[in-house]
Amino acid sequence: MIAEYRKMARTSTIICVAGFAFLLIVMPPKENVWRSGNLFQMAIVATAMAAFWFAFWSYAKAKGYSGAVGLALPLLSVLGIIILLSLRDKTLQPNKPKISPPNSGVQYKCVDCNKTIHESELKNDTLLCPSCGGHVE
Numbered sequence: 666m667i668a669e670y671r672k673m674a675r676t677s678t679i680i681c682v683a684g685f686a687f688l689l690i691v692m693p694p695k696e697n698v699w700r701s702g703n704l705f706q707m708a709i710v711a712t713a714m715a716a717f718w719f720a721f722w723s724y725a726k727a728k729g730y731s732g733a734v735g736l737a738l739p740l741l742s743v744l745g746i747i748i749l750l751s752l753r754d755k756t757l758q759p760n761k762p763k764i765s766p767p768n769s770g771v772q773y774k775c776v777d778c779n780k781t782i783h784e785s786e787l788k789n790d791t792l793l794c795p796s797c798g799g800h801v802e
């Protein structure tokens with residue numbers, strides 16, 4: 666994660682939660698805050714909602730995504746938020762390239778001991794079994 670954006674996301678989450686908590690605990694609105702004419706309550710709700718969206722925007726940025734991803738996913742409600750939280754962190758080091766599986770490449774079979782021999786096991790490209798020295802094909 667990009668530390669700077671993660672810090673912004675954390676701070677705005679705290680502001681959002683604190684804003685709504687303050688409103689509900691200290692002065693629960695008796696009606697729709699926007700119609701109440703109570704400028705103080707409106708300011709708190711506006712700040713908390715802005716912090717809500719800013720938290721998701723910066724969280725997406727912290728994981729190396731476009732901020733638009735963070736703004737779009739919460740529109741899908743809880744599901745979108747879960748998706749956002751579980752998005753792969755693009756800022757992490759990419760996984761090491763996979764080593765080719767051992768069964769790739771040409772394989773031979775020893776006619777004497779019936780052992781399967783991978784081409785990398787053959788010495789100096791001779792078609793001889795490394796175990797018994799028999800012929801492989």
Ligand SMILES: [Zn+2]
Pocket residue numbers: 775776777778779780794795796797798799
């Ligand atoms: Zn053999």
